[in-house]
Amino acid sequence: MKKQSSSIKKGIICCLSLFCSLSIQAQKLGDYIEIDSVPAFIFYIDNTGKHGLAMSMPAVYSDMLKKIDKYVKKGLIDKRQAELSKKGNVIDIKNYEESGMLKPKNKQKLFENLIPKLTEKGEENAAIIEAYCKEQNILMQEHFPWEYWASQLGQGWFIPGDYELTLFAQFYSGGIGKDYHMGISFLTKRGKELSNNTRVQDALTSITSKGGLISSTAKYADCGFRTLHRIQKTMPKLTYWFELLDNLNGAYKELNVQTCAIHKF
Incomplete structure (x- = not known):
């Protein structure tokens, strides 16, 4: 027996x-998947065909948008833009506080010790940022709200770094840079070409039509975190492509910073 x-x-x-x-x-690529009950889609599969990366549906950082909207109405955005470094207008979610905008030097000081530790990979950066917050005795939800948001989705979720965002660009358009340009026709059809799931199609449309995806990689203390941004060129014809940028002109007025988390499977 x-x-x-x-x-x-x-x-x-x-x-x-x-x-x-x-x-x-x-x-397969473009499949809808749920991890920890979090809706996501597969955008990368490794050479084994068994493992890869999934991206959560985009979650615009609504608190940030409300604050920026308030500053737009008060006419403070242009004043803030004038204070920024020569690198341009910086996308940095935590440039704003309810009582007023953080001064660049305060944010720069916060980043100066952190940036040398950050890598191209989001999973590594999540651990680095968590350790940094404990070391500095600061709250992650106050200084790195997007990393905190990802950590609350469940174990293993993290904000993508430049490495993961490059893989996403390869999935969507073939890569980063002008060589992988996209026209209106391409953008209109691409979601359905990549997935037969309407939720995934909507997510891809949202991600690629509303500006940048936040990265956990940072290069310069006065620029904050990077973004994967869709660049637009109007002449001789309208075309788009992806770039990883340290800053974005006019980004504050676009109100379009998006946050997606990544999970391995």
């Missing part, structure tokens, strides 16, 4: 392993 029971258990385990393996292999 014991041998028979052991054989049955082994058989069940083998079946479950086979089922899980088949489930993983069945995943």
Whole structure:
């Protein structure tokens, strides 16, 4: 009886392993997937075909937008833009506080010690930022709200770094830079070409039509975190392409910084 029971258990385990393996292999680019009940889509699969990366549906940082909208109405945006460095107008979610805007030097000081530690990979940066907050005795939700948001989705979720955002650009348009330009026709059809799931199609449209995706990679203390941004050129014809930027002209007025989290599978 014991041998028979052991054989049955082994058989069940083998079946479950086979089922899980088949489930993983069945995943393909553009598939809708839920991890920790978080809606997401697959945008990268490694050479094994069994593992890859999923991106959550875009979540615009609404508190930031409300604050920026308030400053727009007060006419303070142009004043803030004039105070920025020569690098341009910086996308930095935490440039704003309810009582007023943070001065660049305060944010720069916060970043100066952190930036040398950051990498191109979002998962590594999530751990680095968490450790940095503990070391500096500061609250992640106050200084790095997008990283805090990702951590609240569940274990393993993180904000993408330049590495993951480059993989997303490769998934969507083939890569980063002018060589991978996109026209209106391309953008109109691309969502349906990449996925047969309407939620994924809507997510891709939102991500690629409303400006930048926040990165957890930063290069300069006075620029804050980078973004994957859709660049537009109107002449000789309207065309777009992706670039990873340290700053964005007019970004504050566009109200379009988006946040997506990444999870391995």
